[in-house]
Amino acid sequence: MRRALILLFALLTAVPAGAQRLPDLVRPEHYSLWFAPDLNAETFRGKATIRVVLGSPADVITLNAVDITFGQVSIAAAGRTQTGRVSVNPAAQTATITVPESIPAGQATIEIVYTGILNDKLRGFYISRAHGRKYALTQMEATDARRAFPSFDEPSYKATFGIALQIDRRDSAISNGALVSDRPGPEPGTHTLTFATTPRMSTYLVAMVVGDFVCRSGSSDGTRIRVCSTPDKRGQTGFALEAAQHQIKFYNDYFGIKYPFGKLDIVGVPDFAAGAMENAGAILFRERLLLVDPAGASPAARKEVAGIIAHEIAHQWFGNLVTMKWWDDIWLNEGFASWIGSKPLAAWRPDWRVALDEVSDTQATLATDALRSTRAIHTRADTPEEIDALFDAIAYGKTAAVLRMIESYVGATPFRNGIRAYLRKYAYGNATGQDFWTEMTRVTGKPVDAILKSFVEQPGAPVLSIENRCHGGAGDLTVTQDRFLASPSSTPPAQTWTLPVCVRPTSGQPRCEMVERRQQSMAATSCAVFANAEGRGYYLTEYSPDQIRALTGDMARLTPPERVALAGDEWWMVASGRHDVDVYLSLVPSLARDTVPTLIQALAERLAFTASELVAADGRSRFEQWTRTQFDPALDALDRGRADASDEATQHRHATLLTLVGVTGNDVSLQRRAVGIATAYLDGMPPPPALAQAWLQVAAAAGDAALHGRYVAHLEKLANQPEEYYRFLTALPWFRDPALAERTLNLALSPQIRSQDVAPLIAGVIERPWSRDVGWAFVRKQWPALVERLGTFQGLPGIVMSLGHFCSQERAAEVRQFFAANPVTSSERGLQQALERIETCAAIRARQAPALSRWLRSAEP
Numbered sequence: 001m002r003r004a005l006i007l008l009f010a011l012l013t014a015v016p017a018g019a020q021r022l023p024d025l026v027r028p029e030h031y032s033l034w035f036a037p038d039l040n041a042e043t044f045r046g047k048a049t050i051r052v053v054l055g056s057p058a059d060v061i062t063l064n065a066v067d068i069t070f071g072q073v074s075i076a077a078a079g080r081t082q083t084g085r086v087s088v089n090p091a092a093q094t095a096t097i098t099v100p101e102s103i104p105a106g107q108a109t110i111e112i113v114y115t116g117i118l119n120d121k122l123r124g125f126y127i128s129r130a131h132g133r134k135y136a137l138t139q140m141e142a143t144d145a146r147r148a149f150p151s152f153d154e155p156s157y158k159a160t161f162g163i164a165l166q167i168d169r170r171d172s173a174i175s176n177g178a179l180v181s182d183r184p185g186p187e188p189g190t191h192t193l194t195f196a197t198t199p200r201m202s203t204y205l206v207a208m209v210v211g212d213f214v215c216r217s218g219s220s221d222g223t224r225i226r227v228c229s230t231p232d233k234r235g236q237t238g239f240a241l242e243a244a245q246h247q248i249k250f251y252n253d254y255f256g257i258k259y260p261f262g263k264l265d266i267v268g269v270p271d272f273a274a275g276a277m278e279n280a281g282a283i284l285f286r287e288r289l290l291l292v293d294p295a296g297a298s299p300a301a302r303k304e305v306a307g308i309i310a311h312e313i314a315h316q317w318f319g320n321l322v323t324m325k326w327w328d329d330i331w332l333n334e335g336f337a338s339w340i341g342s343k344p345l346a347a348w349r350p351d352w353r354v355a356l357d358e359v360s361d362t363q364a365t366l367a368t369d370a371l372r373s374t375r376a377i378h379t380r381a382d383t384p385e386e387i388d389a390l391f392d393a394i395a396y397g398k399t400a401a402v403l404r405m406i407e408s409y410v411g412a413t414p415f416r417n418g419i420r421a422y423l424r425k426y427a428y429g430n431a432t433g434q435d436f437w438t439e440m441t442r443v444t445g446k447p448v449d450a451i452l453k454s455f456v457e458q459p460g461a462p463v464l465s466i467e468n469r470c471h472g473g474a475g476d477l478t479v480t481q482d483r484f485l486a487s488p489s490s491t492p493p494a495q496t497w498t499l500p501v502c503v504r505p506t507s508g509q510p511r512c513e514m515v516e517r518r519q520q521s522m523a524a525t526s527c528a529v530f531a532n533a534e535g536r537g538y539y540l541t542e543y544s545p546d547q548i549r550a551l552t553g554d555m556a557r558l559t560p561p562e563r564v565a566l567a568g569d570e571w572w573m574v575a576s577g578r579h580d581v582d583v584y585l586s587l588v589p590s591l592a593r594d595t596v597p598t599l600i601q602a603l604a605e606r607l608a609f610t611a612s613e614l615v616a617a618d619g620r621s622r623f624e625q626w627t628r629t630q631f632d633p634a635l636d637a638l639d640r641g642r643a644d645a646s647d648e649a650t651q652h653r654h655a656t657l658l659t660l661v662g663v664t665g666n667d668v669s670l671q672r673r674a675v676g677i678a679t680a681y682l683d684g685m686p687p688p689p690a691l692a693q694a695w696l697q698v699a700a701a702a703g704d705a706a707l708h709g710r711y712v713a714h715l716e717k718l719a720n721q722p723e724e725y726y727r728f729l730t731a732l733p734w735f736r737d738p739a740l741a742e743r744t745l746n747l748a749l750s751p752q753i754r755s756q757d758v759a760p761l762i763a764g765v766i767e768r769p770w771s772r773d774v775g776w777a778f779v780r781k782q783w784p785a786l787v788e789r790l791g792t793f794q795g796l797p798g799i800v801m802s803l804g805h806f807c808s809q810e811r812a813a814e815v816r817q818f819f820a821a822n823p824v825t826s827s828e829r830g831l832q833q834a835l836e837r838i839e840t841c842a843a844i845r846a847r848q849a850p851a852l853s854r855w856l857r858s859a860e861p
Contacts, residue, residue: 001141001277001315001334001391020092020383021154026052026061028152028159029107030197035125035148036166036190037210039134042118042127048149050110050159057102061110064146064153065095067124069115075099077108084110093146093384112150121791122273122756124148125208130270131230131719135211137269137284139277142327142391143384145203155202156325156430164194167210174209174228176201176281178263198280199260200428202323207279209267216241220248223259228267229291232720236291240266243306243348247313250344256420257427260321266290266309271756276308278315278337285312286756288722298689299648300655301723303345303352310341322423325430327387331377331456332436334391335399339407351648356598358404359535359561363568363602365397366540369461370486370572371840373832377402377456378433385826392829401538402455408536409500409512410446418443447498447514454497455538460484462497463540463572464515468547470527477503477522477529479515484540487840488577488847502533506557510534528554535565540572545583552590560596567591567599571606574848575840581614581848582855592630593637597652600634604660611664612769613807613841614849619856626859627665635661651690658691662698663734671702678703682710693727700734708732708740712747729757733764733771741771745778749785758786759795763802772805776814779803783822797827804837807845812838 032049046068052061054077061075065088073084075097084097097110118127118136124147128135138148146153165173169184169191177196184191215226216237225244227237244266252258261281268290276285289308292301318340319333338361342354368374377394381387407415418440422431425439433456440448463484469476479501483492496518504510505526510533513522528550531541543551548570555563567587573579584606591603607627615623635657638650662670677687678699687695699707711728718725732744747753748761766775779786779799790796803815812835819831 001274001312020094022062022064022094022152022157025056025058026054026063026152028052028157030160030162031149031151032162032164033149033206034164034166035208036187037118037125037136039118039127039136039168039210042120042134044116044118044125044136046112046114046116046149048110048112048114048151050112050151052108052110052152054103054105054108056105059100059102060096060098061103062094062096063110063150064093064143065114065150066090066093066146067117067119068095068147068150070095070150071113071115072111073097073113074111075103075108076111077103077106093143095150114150116148119147120755122271126271128269128271131232133212135270136208137210137271138206138208138279139273139284140206140279141204141274141277142330142387143204145206148206148208151203153203155204155323155327158200158202158323158428158430160197160200161206162195162197163206163208164192165208165210166190166192170212171210172213174207174213174265174267174282176205176207176261176279178224196262201280201320205278205280205320207277207282207284209269209282209284213267215265218245220245221252221258223248224263226263226265227290228265229287230268230270233268233287233291233722236293236722237268238294239292239297239302240290240305240309243309244313246348247310247344250347251313251317251340254340254343254416254419255317255423257317257321257423259316260427261316264313264316266312271754273756276312278312278319280316280320283309283312288726291722293721293723296686296689296721297723298692299651300690303349303648306345306349307341310344311337314340317423321428322426323430325432327381327390328378329431329433330387330390331395331399332431332433334395335377335397335403338396338400339403353560353649355534355561356564356596358401359564359568360598360602361397362401362404362535362538363564365393365401366461366484366568366572367486368393368833369398369459370484370575371833371836372485372487372490373829373836374459375829376459388826389829398455398461398538402452405500405536405538406440406448406451408502408534409451410444410448414444414446415440418448450498450516451500454499458495458497460492460495461539462495462499463542464501464531465542466529466531466547467544468524468527468529477524477531478519479522479531480519481515481539482518484572484576486572486575487836487843488575489839489843497539499537499539501531501539502537503529503531504533504562505529506551506554528557530558530562530566532562532565532569534559535561540569541565542569542573542578545579548579548583549586552587555590560599563591563594563596564599564602567602571602575844577844577847580851580855581610582851585855585859588630593634595649595653597649597656600653600656600660604656604664607660608664610852613845614852615856616849616853619853622856623852624664624666626856628661628667631657631661631665632667648690651688655691655694658694659697662694663701668702671698674698675702675707678707679710682714692724693731696727696731697734700731701736703735703740705737705740705743708735708737708743712743715752729761730764732761733768736768736770738771738774741765741768741774742778744771745775745782749782749789755789755795758790759798762786763798766799766802767805769805776803776806776811780818796824797830800824800827801830801834804834806838807841809839809842812842 030051034047037044070086082099124144163175175195181194213228215228227241268287272286314337318336324332422439437449437452460483462481465480467478483495502510502512506528677695
């Protein structure tokens with residue numbers, strides 16, 4: 001599953017704490033499920049017939065159920081049917097069926113007639129509203145299948161599923177299996193759709209979609225593929241189909257196992273809490289992350305859509321075919337899909353240069369792993385809230401980065417052979433992390449188990465301090481590893497990792513050695529080396545300031561991924577107080593005209609932070625002038641946006657430079673031009689798609705109430721154009737006037753904004769330095785309304801985490817005090833990380849702001 005926007009890191013549920021594992025007595029074999037949703041009443045009727053096997057005689061069976069009203073319940077076994085009595089435990093989300101006489105060991109059949117609600121919280125079986133009508137949709141991961149049907153709702157309880165839906169005769173439905181029959185009735189005005197029985201899978205992968213969806217069909221390698229949407233958006237499904245067709249073929253070849261679920265439906269739905277969900281044979285998406293306007297889509301949107309499709313289709317093998325035994329190994333699903341998802345993109349579109357994105361993703365993950373409050377990849381989780389807290393940057397990004405490091409070390413072909421062996425061994429079953437690294441070690445003959453255990457079982461990331469003593473043109477390296485902590489006021493605990501370190505001379509080939517001790521010597525063939533070849537290692541490197549200056553002078557000899565890694569690592573040295581900020585800023589002139597878009601994006605983000613949090617008021621204009629001086633030439637070379645470059649990398653860089661110069665550099669002339677372009681856009685003359693969002697943001701930064709009003713009014717015209725809608729919606733937090741920030745916040749809670757977009761919009765206001773205080777005041781004032789609108793499943797955690805953008809001990813105290821009085825138990829780790837980020841920023845400011853002031857006084861403008 002891909003989490004959407006900022007919420008990728010914190011989509012959590014709220015339930016009382018306490019162990020909630022089912023007793024290991026009964027194992028399901030097959031579910032026959034019948035549903036009759038009533039969209040008008042927002043309820044549904046259901047019948048579940050579950051064939052199970054009892055390991056020993058019993059007169060009680062406990063399964064999962066929540067928000068379900070039980071009707072008739074019976075258990076049949078050994079030729080006898082008994083009526084069951086049901087007792088529910090809402091806190092544990094279980095229902096216990098008791099029968100008068102003991103059921104013998106062996107096979108039995110449970111039959112349950114029940115009713116449920118189509119809730120409005122985007123979980124389980126839920127209601128969605130769009131286009132003047134209602135839809136019934138599902139989102140079962142991690143522990144919400146129990147809201148749709150009584151079940152053994154744990155991943156190790158795999159079974160086959162036969163699903164039937166009785167729905168309005170005007171509607172259609174999609175489920176995991178192929179449609180095998182469509183018959184009128186039996187009730188007036190309805191028809192019943194019956195779907196093929198699925199292969200063995202876990203309950204969280206069950207999917208149902210009810211509404212007026214239409215589909216575009218294709219096939220790949222013998223698999224039928226459909227991309228579906230509401231009728232008004234069918235014209236935007238072509239690109240997704242093209243991407244899916246390529247990816248199925250790629251994965252079939254890579255895994256050596258043909259796509260295992262018969263058919264594949266990919267559906268864009270109006271309301272969805274996650275970014276997308278990999279239900280077996282029926283993947284659901286937010287519309288924005290699936291649908292592409294063939295005429296007006298930006299290159300970035302196409303790449304993002306293709307990437308998320310690749311992630312979700314990869315899950316059909318990693319997660320669906322082979323599933324973790326328990327949620328503490330969710331990294332076997334999410335991290336693996338994140339790791340392999342770039343491979344079909346690289347094969348299909350080499351111009352996308354996904355290797356650069358991978359290095360950037362590693363840097364982004366370190367922002368979480370550099371915290372004291374981070375977690376180990378393998379973390380115990382028993383309750384639904386603990387389970388959902390595992391869907392974070394560690395499960396996705398850290399796992400993917402570690403896998404890339406190991407693959408680079410053992411070699412692509414041996415690594416693929418290990419993956420194939422693992423999937424074949426555990427197909428249609430469950431596995432643990434130890435199962436994976438044991439099989440990989442056996443096949444590759446390399447110590448994959450030792451490397452993975454050191455990264456999976458302990459939190460944090462290593463920083464390698466590199467000392468290179470030069471003798472006659474050769475180097476003598478000493479590598480010292482410690483745990484890296486971002487806060488300059490923190491002392492790291494003593495930790496070591498087992499990891500491959502690949503050192504590349506700036507004029508030669510890399511040489512890799514296994515580092516296992518805190519301090520270790522390595523031979524080098526050059527006095528100038530880069531200690532993370534191609535940026536593939538999951539570690540940071542610390543060079544001395546003199547080494548940094550030497551690498552800066554030899555920058556052209558570093559590969560693009562290495563330049564991204566170097567700039568990223570050096571920023572972390574500044575953040576942790578190992579170096580002063582002037583060392584990082586000395587890199588900027590040599591990188592400002594670099595053509596690598598992800599590198600320019602990273603520079604832009606760090607300079608924006610520097611401008612908002614480290615620059616004193618009396619140095620602001622000088623820093624803005626310095627920023628313009630560094631990046632104006634690159635922007636001028638792109639003709640200030642008057643020409644749309646043909647290659648996508650240049651367009652990406654161009655868009656980044658617009659916001660960097662226009663907002664961080666506060667270029668007034670560029671802002672005026674942006675307002676003119678935004679006004680023309682509103683009048684029907686859009687800029688090039690790749691630059692549209694950047695122009696809207698720069699214009700907003702200089703915009704007034706009239707422009708804000710036009711942005712908001714324009715949203716109502718864009719219901720059928722998801723990408724353009726979100727260009728304008730996400731530009732609203734860029735308006736600097738506090739009164740306009742207040743308008744944006746009030747809009748967020750209005751009926752005009754879909755519930756899936758409320759939290760991201762509020763978080764966007766809090767993330768902007770000029771509106772942070774307004775956003776925080778709004779959250780405190782409107783907290784009861786936010787809880788009522790969102791629940792704690794799909795929004796509040798993202799808002800809580802956005803508060804980590806504050807940068808003072810005073811704000812940290814306020815946040816801590818507010819949530820002590822208004823606890824959100826599901827966001828406990830997110831709150832701790834937000835507080836740590838605030839405190840870390842305050843420590844960075846205390847350390848670096850004086851150093852920056854000194855540097856600004858001496859730097860040339």
